[in-house]
Amino acid sequence: MAVHLLDTQYDADSYQKYRFPPSENLQSVIFSYLEEKKVDPVRLAVDVGCGSGQSTHVLAAHFEKVVGTDISEAQIEAAKQAASFPNVTYHVCPAEELPFADGSVDLITAFTAAHWFDMPRFMKEVDRVLKPHRCVALSTYTADFSMHYKDCSERLTEIFTETHDQLLKYADEKVNLVIAEYKEVFESMPFPDTKRVTQIFDKIPMSVSGVIGLFQSFSMYQAFLRSDPEAAKSLLQKTEQRFLETMGVCSNETQVEIGIRSACVLGCKGP
Ligand SMILES: C[S@@+](CC[C@H](N)C(=O)[O-])C[C@H]1O[C@@H](n2cnc3c(N)ncnc32)[C@H](O)[C@@H]1O
Numbered sequence: 001m002a003v004h005l006l007d008t009q010y011d012a013d014s015y016q017k018y019r020f021p022p023s024e025n026l027q028s029v030i031f032s033y034l035e036e037k038k039v040d041p042v043r044l045a046v047d048v049g050c051g052s053g054q055s056t057h058v059l060a061a062h063f064e065k066v067v068g069t070d071i072s073e074a075q076i077e078a079a080k081q082a083a084s085f086p087n088v089t090y091h092v093c094p095a096e097e098l099p100f101a102d103g104s105v106d107l108i109t110a111f112t113a114a115h116w117f118d119m120p121r122f123m124k125e126v127d128r129v130l131k132p133h134r135c136v137a138l139s140t141y142t143a144d145f146s147m148h149y150k151d152c153s154e155r156l157t158e159i160f161t162e163t164h165d166q167l168l169k170y171a172d173e174k175v176n177l178v179i180a181e182y183k184e185v186f187e188s189m190p191f192p193d194t195k196r197v198t199q200i201f202d203k204i205p206m207s208v209s210g211v212i213g214l215f216q217s218f219s220m221y222q223a224f225l226r227s228d229p230e231a232a233k234s235l236l237q238k239t240e241q242r243f244l245e246t247m248g249v250c251s252n253e254t255q256v257e258i259g260i261r262s263a264c265v266l267g268c269k270g271p
Pocket residue numbers: 002003004005010019020048049050051052053054055069070071072075093094095096110111112113116117118
């Protein structure tokens with residue numbers, strides 16, 4: 001069964017504000033794979049589970065037409081409201097029922113979304129809509145985060161990890177696919193030509209308030225908030241205080257870097 005997320009499980013506003021687009025090195029893994037597989041001409045890319053569109057935008061420069069799809073009307077509404085590109089459109093639909101003709105798509109992506117899908121039904125759709133010799137790239141960031149600021153990176157990373165671990169108690173079981181770095185997603189790929197890359201490192205600059213916003217954008221934080229609003233808000237307030245005290249600064253607009261490690265599963269359809 002697909003996990004049909006209610007719009008309340010993600011806060012589209014937090015998404016729009018605090019989620020960052022696919023990192024540079026992750027993009028480079030995907031586009032190098034497309035080059036290797038000679039995906040040209042590059043007509044249509046479909047970004048499934050596109051959320052508020054940050055991931056969809058990075059495809060715009062590489063494809064004639066890009067369609068972002070998501071099951072959440074609120075996410076698609078937020079995507080439509082955001083500044084975008086003329087060749088990008090959005091559509092509300094489940095990943096397991098893509099509104100594209102057989103053999104019509106050059107690339108399917110899902111950034112930090114595939115773990116929510118009904119995997120066998122989604123993979124069947126991927127196989128149906130892709131043209132022969134065309135590709136799919138399913139990526140996520142792993143649970144391996146770090147936080148960097150001057151000489152206190154180690155302590156900040158510990159605080160970040162403690163908060164992340166507390167939130168994990170509220171994670172849906174589908175998040176286990178992320179913890180396992182998409183091993184099962186890889187194993188369910190229907191194509192013989194596949195590849196899984198798990199050591200993709202990037203550093204994302206953001207403010208301390210941005211780090212707190214990133215936590216707020218996680219579905220597991222939204223679950224905690226629904227279960228115990230006071231405790232959830234207090235956890236993030238305390239986390240912010242601890243960050244600022246450790247850094248010896250007062251402003252939550254102070255810039256830090258968040259280190260992320262992404263995993264990406266790639267596949268190329270046969271003839
Ligand atoms: C973690 S967000 C990722 C959004 C975006 N790709 C990004 O990188 O910021 C996961 C998204 O998957 C969507 N989603 C979950 N289950 C889905 C399904 N079965 N079909 C389509 N979208 C789904 C959610 O609504 C949510 O917007």
